[in-house]
Amino acid sequence: MLSHQLSFCYLCFFGKRYGHKDRGKGRVDMTIDEAWDILFKHDYKRTKNREILLRFFDEADNYVTAMEVRVAVEQDNPGISFDTIYRNLAVFSKLGILDETELNGERLFRMQCAIDHHHHHFICTTCGSTKPIPSCPMDMVTVNLSEYEIEGHKFEIYGRCPKCIE
Amino acid sequence: MLSHQLSFCYLCFFGKRYGHKDRGKGRVDMTIDEAWDILFKHDYKRTKNREILLRFFDEADNYVTAMEVRVAVEQDNPGISFDTIYRNLAVFSKLGILDETELNGERLFRMQCAIDHHHHHFICTTCGSTKPIPSCPMDMVTVNLSEYEIEGHKFEIYGRCPKCIE
DNA sequence: CCTTTAATTCGTAATCATTCCGATTACTTT
């Protein structure tokens, strides 16, 4: 679904590959350095592939599929193994460096938002871009769940962003 | 205020929790007959396999995986094809007879709740049982999404139900 | 700098759920 967007992301990606990320208007994602801090704290080593992956996610503004990650990352390291990609996606996701969701049977990843307070997202089903929803429905749940052990929750709004409506 | 919001859902809740369909008072899920009505309305035919599937979901109180459906349904019809199961799960899901969600990469299905008003669910990650959450976070979203085209949303709370905590 | 050690990666095979497909069977209508 998102594959058509890929060429765009790509050009974008390589265009500002070593440039400065636009962090304007509320776009506050975890930085590469913060990601490394987390990795080191958990005894993961600095490697070329992880660097490539983190750079890719640092530049990407949307949720992307594992396949899109693969295609993009192969530009920097042709012949990178599937295993390496999936293994690291899983590590990043486990450590909270990446945010993972699922849409229409596709696994989607993006850099974890570094916004201080807990929030949720609108997700564009066409391009995978997001818009933060500051409120959390858990604050408003009135049902008594005292006998339940809550492990987590998910609130996402799906649709098309202004750009994709045109 | 609270009790008013909860009234409908307690019926649903107890129907699930005790594993029985209360056919006398408050039946909470779509009935098999209602499912057939929907199928006929869309020109799907009455078949043995669909009957088996609907019966299974009518009895099941929890979200179940496709694999669990398969194992259960093979009791009634040994040698039923995967294709038949997956095809009909997709049809039921598309027609709103089944409710489908995803947890840890697993697709889960259950009979659609027949509660009048829109609601959400707590889902037990151990047994797949559910508890309705009558409120909907969409009512409380304050972010301006007027330029966005909203296609849908998802709100689910995950955890362990009282039975599975013990 | 060299050595050691354990993590990481590679390359590919294996797995697993799901879907596809041609041939057959079953349902519904006439």
Add this chain to the structure above:
DNA sequence: AAAGTAATCGGAATGATTACGAATTAAAGG
């Protein structure tokens, strides 16, 4: 009952993900 069409069967194909042994590489210590 016959025709027409939907549904199923059985198994092969697909596609994403994971597993695994061998080779490579990063970090730490001397």
